[in-house]
Amino acid sequence: MTSILVVYSSLNGANSKSTELADYYLKSLESKEISVKKVDVAKLALAHLTGEEVQAWMTDASERSSSQKSLAAVSDALVAQLQAADEIVLTVPLYNFGIPSSLKAYFDRIARSGITFKYTDSGPVGLLEGKRAKVFVTRGGTNKGGDDDTQTPYLTHFLNFIGITDVKFVYAEGLSMGENRANESMASAKDKIIELTR
Numbered sequence: 001m002t003s004i005l006v007v008y009s010s011l012n013g014a015n016s017k018s019t020e021l022a023d024y025y026l027k028s029l030e031s032k033e034i035s036v037k038k039v040d041v042a043k044l045a046l047a048h049l050t051g052e053e054v055q056a057w058m059t060d061a062s063e064r065s066s067s068q069k070s071l072a073a074v075s076d077a078l079v080a081q082l083q084a085a086d087e088i089v090l091t092v093p094l095y096n097f098g099i100p101s102s103l104k105a106y107f108d109r110i111a112r113s114g115i116t117f118k119y120t121d122s123g124p125v126g127l128l129e130g131k132r133a134k135v136f137v138t139r140g141g142t143n144k145g146g147d148d149d150t151q152t153p154y155l156t157h158f159l160n161f162i163g164i165t166d167v168k169f170v171y172a173e174g175l176s177m178g179e180n181r182a183n184e185s186m187a188s189a190k191d192k193i194i195e196l197t198r
Contacts, residue, residue: 001033005085008040009103010093010138017175017186018091021136024190025089028197037081039106046074046105057112075109082110087132088164090155094139098150107158116162126163133159133167134196136189140176168196 006026010016026036056068057075064072082088092099110116117126135155143149152169159167172189174181 001035002087003085004029004034004036004087004089005081006036006038006089006091007103007106008038008091009042009100009106010091011042011100012093013040013042016091016093016138017172018093018136018138020186021138021170021172021189021193022089022091025134025136025193025196028194032197037085039078039081041102041106042100044102044106046102046109048105049108075112078106078109079112079115082116082128085131087134088159090133090135092135092137092151092155094137094141094143094151097143097148099154111158111162124161126161126165128163129165131164131166133164135167135169136193137169137171138175139171139173142173142177144171144173170196 004026006022008016008019008022010018013019026034053071053075056064056071059068059072061069061072090103092103095101098104113119116128117124119125137151144152155169156167159165170189170192172185174185176182
């Protein structure tokens, strides 16, 4: 059985186009043996990372104060979900030329030295090898392949950094450029999703 972790990040919840694509992907897998865990980082409302939280991670578990235990538990739980998954699905709308801040806060909690990556004499090595990722990107305009597409290189680099090198993107762009354009873009994205499940 394949374990899939879906990370939603849109502020629009169930009404989000990126959520629609991820749910369409899951529906296309109904005939396969999968287990699905869902996390909505917009609803988690993780705070900006602080030095106190990082220090809690760096303190041996047996020596953590009660406050440090509470702080570390948040990251530990998110990392455990990721470690247990064979595949991670990310929904990524474009907000102000970048990823949602809630998704960045999530990434800050799963990038853990010695757990999801490590540094060696030849540089960093990801520790989550053997997993794959699907990234469903939605945008009001058209940015794919352009200089202002900051999401694709960042997401690719981050996932590679923690060891996930099998990364596939599906884009739905032009969603704010008229109803016809939006419908065509979503239909095209869903066609690509079907290709991913074959």
